[in-house]
Amino acid sequence: MAGKIKNCPMCGKLFNDTGHKVCMDCYDQILEKEREVVAYVRDHRGAKIPEICEATGAPAGMIKKMIREGRFEQIGVKMTYPCEKCGAPIISGKICQQCEEKARSELQKQASLQAAARQMAKVDQNRGQGFRSKERD
Numbered sequence: 863m864a865g866k867i868k869n870c871p872m873c874g875k876l877f878n879d880t881g882h883k884v885c886m887d888c889y890d891q892i893l894e895k896e897r898e899v900v901a902y903v904r905d906h907r908g909a910k911i912p913e914i915c916e917a918t919g920a921p922a923g924m925i926k927k928m929i930r931e932g933r934f935e936q937i938g939v940k941m942t943y944p945c946e947k948c949g950a951p952i953i954s955g956k957i958c959q960q961c962e963e964k965a966r967s968e969l970q971k972q973a974s975l976q977a978a979a980r981q982m983a984k985v986d987q988n989r990g991q992g993f994r995s996k997e998r999d
């Protein structure tokens with residue numbers, strides 16, 4: 863499979879992207895780091911993400927990605943990371959289901975408020991026109 867030549871986002875080197883998105887050197891480093899993280903979690907069950915980051919030097923984003931990929935379930939460890947809004951433990955996405963629902967209903971409320979505002983503006987406009995045309999008479 864022919865790859866695409868581009869700059870590695872981790873080290874800036876030009877490389878042939880075959881789907882890993884980073885160069886082979888960095889990919890090896892990532893795999894090595896992931897192995898380290900998995901080993902640490904296996905030895906320290908219940909370790910929190912900041913603790914794992916500190917112990918392994920892996921970025922939190924990498925650990926979250928590994929949680930989403932189910933990498934810790936493979937070793938029998940249930941890992942979660944906190945919802946960005948309320949801190950509830952989640953295993954996918956950025957926010958928990960509750961916050962997602964809240965955000966969704968908030969959006970709906972905003973949309974209907976906006977629709978109502980548009981409706982009001984229209985009524986105002988019509989009223990204004992009516993007023994002006996009456997004045998012209």
Ligand SMILES: [Zn+2]
Pocket residue numbers: 870871872873874875884885886887888889
């Ligand atoms: Zn690289």
Ligand SMILES: [Zn+2]
Pocket residue numbers: 945946947948949950957958959960961962
């Ligand atoms: Zn939440």
